[in-house]
Structure formats: C-alpha cells, structure tokens
Amino acid sequence: MLPKTFRHASWPSPEVVLYWLAFTWVEMETDLGSSAGGGDLSSRGFGCSLRHFACEQNLLSRPDGSASFLQGDTSVLVGVYGPAEVKVSKEIFNKATLEVILKPKIGLPGVAEKSRERLIRNTCEAVVLGTLHPRTSITIVLQIVSDAGSLLACCLNAACLALVDAGVPMRALFCGVTCALDPDGGLVLDPTTKQEKEARAILTFALDSTEQKLLMSTTKGLYSVAEFQQCLAAAQHASHHIFRFYRDSLQRRYSKS
Amino acid sequence: MAAAPIPGSGPRVARTMLGQVVLPGEELLLPESAGPGAEGSAEQTLRLGSVVRPRARVVCGPGLRRCGDRLLVTKCGRLRHKEPGGGGGGGGGVYWVDSQQKRYVPVKGDHVIGIVTAKSGDLFKVDVGGSEPASLSYLAFEGATKRNRPNVQVGDLIYGQFVVANKDMEPEMVCIDSNGRANGMGVIGQDGLLFKVTLGLIRKLLAPECEIIQEIGKLYPLEIVFGMNGRIWVKARTIQQTLILANVLEACEHMTTEQRKQIFSRLSES
Numbered sequence: 001m002l003p004k005t006f007r008h009a010s011w012p013s014p015e016v017v018l019y020w021l022a023f024t025w026v027e028m029e030t031d032l033g034s035s036a037g038g039g040d041l042s043s044r045g046f047g048c049s050l051r052h053f054a055c056e057q058n059l060l061s062r063p064d065g066s067a068s069f070l071q072g073d074t075s076v077l078v079g080v081y082g083p084a085e086v087k088v089s090k091e092i093f094n095k096a097t098l099e100v101i102l103k104p105k106i107g108l109p110g111v112a113e114k115s116r117e118r119l120i121r122n123t124c125e126a127v128v129l130g131t132l133h134p135r136t137s138i139t140i141v142l143q144i145v146s147d148a149g150s151l152l153a154c155c156l157n158a159a160c161l162a163l164v165d166a167g168v169p170m171r172a173l174f175c176g177v178t179c180a181l182d183p184d185g186g187l188v189l190d191p192t193t194k195q196e197k198e199a200r201a202i203l204t205f206a207l208d209s210t211e212q213k214l215l216m217s218t219t220k221g222l223y224s225v226a227e228f229q230q231c232l233a234a235a236q237h238a239s240h241h242i243f244r245f246y247r248d249s250l251q252r253r254y255s256k257s
Numbered sequence: 258m259a260a261a262p263i264p265g266s267g268p269r270v271a272r273t274m275l276g277q278v279v280l281p282g283e284e285l286l287l288p289e290s291a292g293p294g295a296e297g298s299a300e301q302t303l304r305l306g307s308v309v310r311p312r313a314r315v316v317c318g319p320g321l322r323r324c325g326d327r328l329l330v331t332k333c334g335r336l337r338h339k340e341p342g343g344g345g346g347g348g349g350g351v352y353w354v355d356s357q358q359k360r361y362v363p364v365k366g367d368h369v370i371g372i373v374t375a376k377s378g379d380l381f382k383v384d385v386g387g388s389e390p391a392s393l394s395y396l397a398f399e400g401a402t403k404r405n406r407p408n409v410q411v412g413d414l415i416y417g418q419f420v421v422a423n424k425d426m427e428p429e430m431v432c433i434d435s436n437g438r439a440n441g442m443g444v445i446g447q448d449g450l451l452f453k454v455t456l457g458l459i460r461k462l463l464a465p466e467c468e469i470i471q472e473i474g475k476l477y478p479l480e481i482v483f484g485m486n487g488r489i490w491v492k493a494r495t496i497q498q499t500l501i502l503a504n505v506l507e508a509c510e511h512m513t514t515e516q517r518k519q520i521f522s523r524l525s526e527s
Binding site: 065132134136 | 278280281282284320322329331332333334335356357358359360362387388389424425
C-alpha cells in the first residue's frame with residue numbers, strides 16, 4: 001500500500017472523514033491470457049497477464065495534478081505543475097515547455113534517470129497540446145516509490161493520469177507497456193525485476209489511446225524483427241486493458257461530483 | 258472472439274454522452290441538423306469546411322477542439338451542453354467539458370481574485386494563479402484619476418475582471434465595468450481568509466440557484482467573494498466562524514447532498 005499523503009495535518013474532525021472518502025482508489029486485475037480468447041496472442045502461447053493495477057488521483061494538494069500508479073509492487077508518484085510560469089531561458093514562443101524530472105528512490109539522479117526522463121518527455125510532447133499554452137511550462141515530477149520491474153511503463157502510466165488530473169489539454173491518452181523476451185523465446189508482459197534480469201531482451205512501448213499507435217519504444221537486448229512485431233502486438237492488446245482501467249478510475253473520480 | 262472493446266474507440270454521439278465522463282482523444286459526433294446534405298444517416302461528423310453548412314451553430318467550449326471536420330475531446334471531465342439562447346434547439350448550442358482542474362487559465366470577462374505582487378510606474382502586477390501575472394492600471398479603479406491614485410499596496414487582494422486574456426498576450430485586469438462603476442470590484446478589505454479550491458467547485462458555487470450558497474448564508478452572517486481562478490475570500494464575525502465556513506466550502510466538493518445537509522444541520526445546532 002502507498003503511504004497516504006495527508007493534505008492538512010490539522011483538520012476539524014467531521015470534515016476529515018468526508019474528505020478522505022472523496023479520494024478515488026481504484027484497483028483492478030487484468031488477465032490477458034483468459035480474455036484474449038482464440039486470437040493470435042493465445043495461440044502463440046503467450047499466456048501473459050498484466051500485474052495488479054491500482055491508481056489514485058489528486059492525492060497531493062500543492063501540484064495542479066497528481067497521481068500514484070501501482071503495477072504489482074512497482075509504484076510511482078507523480079506531480080504535474082502547469083501551465084505555469086516559465087524561465088525566460090526555457091521559454092518557447094509558440095508552445096509550452098515540457099519538463100520531466102525523475103527522482104530515484106534513493107540518491108541523486110544518474111544517467112539512467114536522465115535517459116528515462118527524456119523518453120517520458122518525448123512521449124508526453126507527442127500527446128500534450130502545447131500550442132494551446134505558449135510561453136508556459138508544464139513540469140512533470142516523478143518520484144519512484146518502489147521499483148519491482150517495468151518501471152518505465154509505470155512512470156508513463158502515472159504521468160498520463162497526472163496530466164489528465166491536471167487538466168492539461170491532450171490529443172489522446174497514452175500508456176506504457178513493457179515486454180520481456182525469455183531466453184527460450186517466451187514473451188512476458190509487465191515483467192517483474194526477476195523476470196527482467198532473466199530476460200534476453202526487454203522492450204518498452206508507449207501507445208496512444210486513439211489508434212494504439214506507437215509513440216515511443218525503447219529496447220535492450222537481442223531480438224529479431226519478428227519478435228519485435230510480436231511484442232508490439234501484445235503490447236497493443238494489453239493497452240486496451242490499461243485504457244479500460246484508466247476509464248474506470250477516471251469515471252470513479254468524477255462519480256463523486 | 259473479438260478483443261475487449263477499446264475505450265474511446267469509434268466516435269460517439271455527443272447527445273448520448275451528455276453528463277458522462279469523456280476522456281482526451283475521444284471523438285464526438287453531432288446530430289446534423291436537417292440539412293440537405295444529410296445523406297440519409299441521422300448522425301454525421303460535424304463538417305465545418307464542407308459546402309453545406311449545418312444550420313445549427315455549434316460552439317466548442319473548454320476541453321473540446323476541432324480538428325478538420327472532427328470534434329475531439331482534450332480534457333477529462335463530464336460533457337455538458339447548453340441549448341442556444343435563441344431557442345429552436347436544432348442540435349446547436351455550446352458543448353464543453355466540465356473538468357476538475359486546479360490551474361487557472363485566464364479567460365476574458367472572468368471575475369477573479371488576484372494578489373498585488375508589484376507596483377511599477379502606473380501598473381500593478383497581479384498574481385491570479387495563471388501562467389503569468391496580470392497587469393492592472395491604476396486608472397482602472399472607480400474614481401481614479403492621474404491626480405487621485407487608488408490606495409493599493411503590494412500584498413493587497415484585488416477583485417477584478419479580465420479585459421484582455423488570450424494565450425499570446427499578457428492578461429490585463431480592470432476593477433471597473435464598462436460604465437466606470439466599481440460594481441463590487443476593487444481592493445478587498447482587511448481581515449478575512451483567502452483559500453483555494455478547484456475550478457470545478459467555483460463553477461458549481463457560482464451556478465444560479467446554488468443550494469450550498471443559500472445554506473451557508475443561513476448559517477452565519479458572512480461576506481464572501483468567489484474568483485473564477487479558484488480563490489475564495491470569506492469573512493464572518495469571528496475567526497472561528499470564518500474557519501468553519503472555509504472548511505465547509507472546501508469539503509463541499511466531494512460531499513453528496515445528504516452528507517452536506519447533515520453537516521449543515523449539525524453546524525446550525527452548535
């Protein structure tokens with residue numbers, strides 16, 4: 001479970017209960033293996049399933065939008081600020097400046113974090129309608145709470161929900177899916193750290209919600225073109241479930257008002 | 258066995274989606290008003306550039322955008338619709354998305370509460386919570402002349418209206434209406450409490466015949482100012498009452514009507 005972030009330390013008693021009821025806490029379990037039916041995916045014997053998903057939105061009071069996303073034991077907390085004031089040196093005259101900051105669980109951000117920041121920023125730039133807010137900055141701050149595999153995918157999902165929460169105009173939603181290829185050719189979706197270590201190759205995709213088109217892909221390891229296509233197809237299939245989860249959790253958030 | 262239905266896949270008719278949650282990237286269809294180009298089908302995508310213009314004028318509000326001849330959602334929230342004022346109701350009117358965001362984006366004509374952050378020559382810089390501070394001329398107050406400057410200090414609260422607000426220009430505020438009257442605008446007095454809520458709550462509170470406001474008015478005598486930028490200034494007789502009001506208003510957002518009634522009855526008893 002996530003550490004609950006309290007908005008007000010001292011709050012009169014009757015309100016505080018009501019206030020906490022307001023937060024949406026949505027959980028879902030997806031199993032692609034069973035629902036895939038007789039499609040291509042199961043006939044190839046992927047038997048893949050995504051881990052347990054959970055998300056909470058609007059849990060921080062200071063940022064304009066925030067979300068925490070859990071995929072199994074991987075958890076990321078995101079705050080989005082924007083459209084806010086921008087430094088003159090970073091100002092872009094015809095669109096918003098997008099900044100992504102990835103904070104590791106311990107220590108200072110290194111090369112790996114900077115690389116992930118860039119990947120996340122490029123993905124977000126593809127979907128955020130920056131031209132509607134020129135000369136402003138949109139800052140996305142991601143805090144890794146725990147890493148148990150598929151971290152980049154989790155970061156992407158969390159960033160998307162936080163952007164939605166902040167009300168940043170977007171072309172479409174996006175999600176991240178990580179696939180791992182076993183040494184014996186099997187495909188694992190949403191791998192854990194152990195599965196990632198054993199894998200021959202790890203592929204992470206970012207997909208949009210309108211046409212499930214590829215926004216970003218990053219890979220590590222050896223794989224063939226056919227395997228890449230196979231992974232992409234699996235990721236696209238999995239993205240349906242993630243987007244359905246997004247819809248459920250957002251609907252629950254708005255059901256209160 | 259088809260894969261699970263993709264959320265947001267395929268355009269949906271805007272009418273059937275009213276009051277429901279829409280997500281960014283979804284496409285909406287508007288029922289074409291009975292025009293000659295209506296090819297037999299009841300629903301068609303909104304065609305803007307086509308030769309046959311739909312008779313009903315459709316206005317895209319916040320959270321929606323036009324892309325070519327399509328109507329796309331850009332924000333998450335509930336889809337709302339308002340019939341055109343002139344009657345008729347032939348499929349036109351305003352569509353918008355009611356989202357619960359916290360960040361304010363200046364809109365022309367909005368009444369907001371700002372904080373004076375700087376005085377420079379004949380301009381004040383006012384922080385309204387947008388991406389850049391708004392400018393406010395010292396002449397834009399009731400009765401202000403070159404000789405008779407308004408008494409505005411850095412840190413004061415200003416209730417004003419936007420006269421210039423677009424994405425490319427610095428927003429500009431005034432504290433007078435078109436007749437030169439203050440009309441309630443100007444510097445907000447001493448004391449009181451300023452707090453921030455989501456923009457959705459402000460819109461709810463400012464809606465005509467809002468129950469919350471009527472109930473709150475019965476509770477204590479109070480002075481209250483709502484800024485469309487999510488700021489509320491409230492002042493009651495005592496600090497305790499002010500704090501209670503602020504907490505109740507803040508909590509109102511996520512309460513159901515019954516919960517709210519309960520709280521109000523408990524407060525009026527004590």
